[in-house]
Structure formats: C-alpha cells, structure tokens
Amino acid sequence: MSQFERDLRESLRRREPPAGFAEKVLARTREVRAHRTISWRWLGAAASVVLMIGATLFIQEKQRQAEGEKAKEQLMVAFRITGAKVRDIQARFDAIQKRVVYPQLNP
Amino acid sequence: MTKTEFETAVREYQGMVYSIACSFFHNPAIAEEVAQDVFLRLYEGHRSVEAGAHCMAWLRRSTVHRCIDMVRRSSYQNEIQMETLPDIPVGAPETDPLLQEHLRRMIAALPEKSRAVLVLRFGEDMDVEEIGRTLQMPANTVWSHLQRGTAAIREKLMRRMKENENEPVRTRSS
Numbered sequence: 208m209s210q211f212e213r214d215l216r217e218s219l220r221r222r223e224p225p226a227g228f229a230e231k232v233l234a235r236t237r238e239v240r241a242h243r244t245i246s247w248r249w250l251g252a253a254a255s256v257v258l259m260i261g262a263t264l265f266i267q268e269k270q271r272q273a274e275g276e277k278a279k280e281q282l283m284v285a286f287r288i289t290g291a292k293v294r295d296i297q298a299r300f301d302a303i304q305k306r307v308v309y310p311q312l313n314p
Numbered sequence: 315m316t317k318t319e320f321e322t323a324v325r326e327y328q329g330m331v332y333s334i335a336c337s338f339f340h341n342p343a344i345a346e347e348v349a350q351d352v353f354l355r356l357y358e359g360h361r362s363v364e365a366g367a368h369c370m371a372w373l374r375r376s377t378v379h380r381c382i383d384m385v386r387r388s389s390y391q392n393e394i395q396m397e398t399l400p401d402i403p404v405g406a407p408e409t410d411p412l413l414q415e416h417l418r419r420m421i422a423a424l425p426e427k428s429r430a431v432l433v434l435r436f437g438e439d440m441d442v443e444e445i446g447r448t449l450q451m452p453a454n455t456v457w458s459h460l461q462r463g464t465a466a467i468r469e470k471l472m473r474r475m476k477e478n479e480n481e482p483v484r485t486r487s488s
Binding site for chain 2: 217218220221223224225228229231232233236239
C-alpha cells in the first residue's frame with residue numbers, strides 16, 4: 208500500500224456521530240409511529256363515513272326500487288281493471304249493435 | 315428485523331452510516347441529516363431487512379444511494395470547488411491533520427460516482443467486487459472510477475505542492 212493510499216484511508220477513517228445521534232433517530236421513529244397511528248385513525252374515520260354514506264345510498268336505492276315495483280304493480284292492476292271494463296263495454300256495444308242493425312235476428 | 319433488532323442496528327451501525335455520509339459531503343450537519351434519513355428508511359422497511367450482514371449491506375447501499383441522490387438533486391455537488399481549496403503546507407508531515415482535511419475536501423469535491431467508490435474503497439475497506447454489488451455497476455466501471463478519482467486527487471495534490479514550493483515567501487512588510 209502506498210503512502211497516498213494510507214493518507215486516503217486515514218482521511219476517510221470512521222468518525223463517530225454526534226452525541227445522542229441514536230436517541231434522535233429512535234425519537235424520530237417514535238414520531239413516525241405516532242404519526243402513522245394518527246393517520247390510521249383518520250383513515251378509519253374516513254372509511255366509516257364512506258361506509259355510512261354508501262349504506263344510506265344503498266338503502267335509498269332499494270327503497271326507490273321497491274316503490275317502483277309497487278307503482279308498477281298498481282299500474283298493472285289498473286290496466287287489468289281498465290281492460291275488463293273495455294271488454295265489458297265492447298260486449299254491450301256488440302249486443303246493442305245486433306239489436307239495432309239486425310232486428311230481424313232478434314224478434 | 316424486529317424493533318429491538320432495529321434499535322441494536324442503529325447503535326451498531328450509526329458510525330458506519332455517519333462516516334460514509336460525512337466523507338461524502340464533508341459536512342457534519344448534512345451527514346447527520348442523511349444518516350437519520352437512512353435509518354428512518356430502514357425503520358420503514360425493517361420487516362423486509364434481516365439483521366446482521368444483510369442489514370449492514372442494506373445500510374451501506376442505502377447511504378451511498380441517498381448521498382448520490384442528494385448530490386444530484388441539490389446544490390451540494392458544486393459546494394466545494396477544488397480550485398478554491400486552501401494551499402497544502404510544503405513538507406507537511408505524513409499524519410498532518412491539515413493534509414487529511416485537504417484530502418477529505420478533495421474527495422468531497424469529486425463527481426458523485428467516483429466519490430462513492432473512493433469512500434467505500436478507502437473508508438469502508440471494500441474490494442472492487444463488493445463496491446460493484448453495492449453501487450450496482452460492473453467491476454470494470456468501479457475500477458475506472460477508482461483510478462480516475464485517485465488520479466485526480468494525486469494530480470491536484472502534486473500541483474498544489476509544486477505551486478507552494480515555487481511561490482516566494484511573503485512577509486508582513488511586503
């Protein structure tokens with residue numbers, strides 16, 4: 208090994224970090240951990256809010272669907288009643304027509 | 315790595331991490347900042363790092379890469395210009411602290427890759443293959459950086475010493 212290399216080694220030899228370095232690092236990790244806990248809490252709260260909003264919207268949608276189904280059924284009943292009435296009127300109309308147009312057939 | 319092992323690693327390798335950063339920047343404040351940052355990164359990913367040799371290699375690699383990143387992203391790269399370094403006293407003894415200081419500043423003024431190679435070679439006593447693995451570069455490239463870095467420092471030292479020898483002695487009255 209040359210003198211130059213020895214000088215380089217000497218100039219780059221290990222140096223001790225300032226006093227309390229390890230404690231500073233460990234304190235910062237505790238801060239990170241605390242910050243992370245707070246972040247998780249906020250995340251949990253935000254998730255709960257999103258879940259509640261989602262559930263509310265889901266229930267509202269289900270209610271709306273149920274109301275739609277009910278309205279549809281009512282409409283179908285109305286159509287059935289109307290159809291029956293129309294058929295009844297048609298039958299009466301046919302009977303009158305037979306009497307008026309073809310009286311010889313109905314003495 | 316458990317939390318206890320992390321704490322042990324901080325105490326065990328703080329000197330190594332700090333020394334690499336300090337040799338890189340020749341600035342204790344920046345070195346401390348980098349070293350703390352590296353240990354925080356280890357803390358973030360401590361579950362994937364095994365204690366012992368793996369942790370030491372991880373720390374070395376992370377420290378050097380963090381230093382290189384910092385040099386590239388900031389103005390530290392041009393903080394020390396070789397031309398602005400103070401003159402070396404002629405006939406300085408081999409263990410002269412001024413010469414050591416001068417060498418440290420010269421190393422800190424090298425391009426980041428050459429600087430990293432020199433710090434790992436002479437500071438961490440790693441061989442070319444190990445440095446290649448740490449810096450993820452072929453051994454030939456490491457060798458080339460090593461040669462270039464040492465040659466630059468050697469040339470600068472010689473030139474400064476010659477300039478000092480030729481310079482007339484100045485007195486207060488002149």
